[in-house]
Amino acid sequence: xxxxxxxxxxxxxxxxxxxxxxxxxxxxxxxxxxxxxxxxxxxxxxxxxxxxxxxxxxxxxxxxxxxxxxxxxxxxxxxxxxxxxxxxxxxxxxxxxxxxxxxxxxxxxxxxxxxxxxxxxxxxxxxxxxxxxxxxxxxxxxxxxxxxxxxxxxxxxxxxxxxxxxxxxxxxxxxxxxxxxxxxxxxxxxxxxxxxxxxxxxxxxxxxxxxxxxxxxxxxxxxxxxxxxxxxxxxxxxxxxxxxx
Numbered sequence: 001x002x003x004x005x006x007x008x009x010x011x012x013x014x015x016x017x018x019x020x021x022x023x024x025x026x027x028x029x030x031x032x033x034x035x036x037x038x039x040x041x042x043x044x045x046x047x048x049x050x051x052x053x054x055x056x057x058x059x060x061x062x063x064x065x066x067x068x069x070x071x072x073x074x075x076x077x078x079x080x081x082x083x084x085x086x087x088x089x090x091x092x093x094x095x096x097x098x099x100x101x102x103x104x105x106x107x108x109x110x111x112x113x114x115x116x117x118x119x120x121x122x123x124x125x126x127x128x129x130x131x132x133x134x135x136x137x138x139x140x141x142x143x144x145x146x147x148x149x150x151x152x153x154x155x156x157x158x159x160x161x162x163x164x165x166x167x168x169x170x171x172x173x174x175x176x177x178x179x180x181x182x183x184x185x186x187x188x189x190x191x192x193x194x195x196x197x198x199x200x201x202x203x204x205x206x207x208x209x210x211x212x213x214x215x216x217x218x219x220x221x222x223x224x225x226x227x228x229x230x231x232x233x234x235x236x237x238x239x240x241x242x243x244x245x
Contacts, residue, residue, distance in 0.1 A: 013141070014144070015141055015144075016137060016138075016140075016145040016148065017151075019145055019148060020144065020145035020147060020148020020151075020152070021148035021152045023129065023133055023145075023148070023149055024126075024150070024151070024152025024153050027149070029126075029153060030152065033156055033157045033160065034157070034159075035179040036064050036157075036180060037058065037064070037156075037160035037161045038171075038176075039179035039180045040058070040067055040068065040164060041160065041161040041165035042164040042167065042168035042171050043072075044057075045165045045166075045168035046168055047071060047072075048075070049071065049074075051162065051165050051166075054071075055158060057071075058157055058161045059154065059158060061091075062121070062123055063090065063091060066087045069083075069086055069087060070086075094127075097124070097127045098119050098122045100131075101118070101122055101131065102115065102118065105134060105146050107139055109140070110143050117147050118146045118147055120150075121147060121149070121150025121151075125153055126149050126153055130149055133149075134146055191204050199235065199238035202230070202237050206226070206229065206230030206233055207226055207227075210225070214226060
């Protein structure tokens with residue numbers, strides 16, 4: 001098994017990658033990402049960034065909110081160091097997803113390159129699809145399967161970035177803004193569908209209520225406080241339910 005997984009031409013690696021690529025290509029997240037990255041490409045065009053830079057940012061940053069922050073902040077003249085810190089802070093939210101996903105995917109025989117690539121591909125879309133589908137695959141295929149999903153999603157996003165960049169002149173601004181809204185709405189629907197325990201539902205409702213409330217109140221770091229308060233409340237409720245059981 002180890003020899004098959006480590007070899008680049010091994011059948012588990014090939015089968016897992018092809019299956020992952022197929023799953024990612026037909027995923028609803030593919031449509032969402034295409035719409036989102038058409039908008040990002042158009043935004044970058046309107047703010048005067050070169051196409052090569054925009055495509056590279058999609059491949060390296062691979063997080064739509066971080067890219068919007070980076071493009072908007074740089075266009076507004078913010079110092080690059082401050083922009084880098086802001087983008088890094090938005091990326092930290094993905095670290096717990098990597099920590100939760102990799103134990104499901106990797107084995108002792110998994111190659112470092114495959115694990116590193118899976119960690120890079122871990123965005124909300126890839127994470128949710130891998131958590132849902134990877135456990136159904138043989139364990140020796142899972143890293144390749146997740147990387148197949150990631151490749152399909154980032155490939156579609158990259159093509160959409162280029163399309164949005166060159167179609168920017170004909171896309172109406174309300175449409176560009178609306179396409180950016182697809183990503184948070186798709187994540188909200190996915191969270192609602194995947195919430196099976198009461199703690200999941202409490203965390204989701206807390207996020208919907210606290211986030212806009214803290215923004216209206218002008219509380220700094222509103223997203224961090226939303227996660228801290230909502231997550232803590234969900235954890236305490238879960239502990240109370242288990243104690244009674």
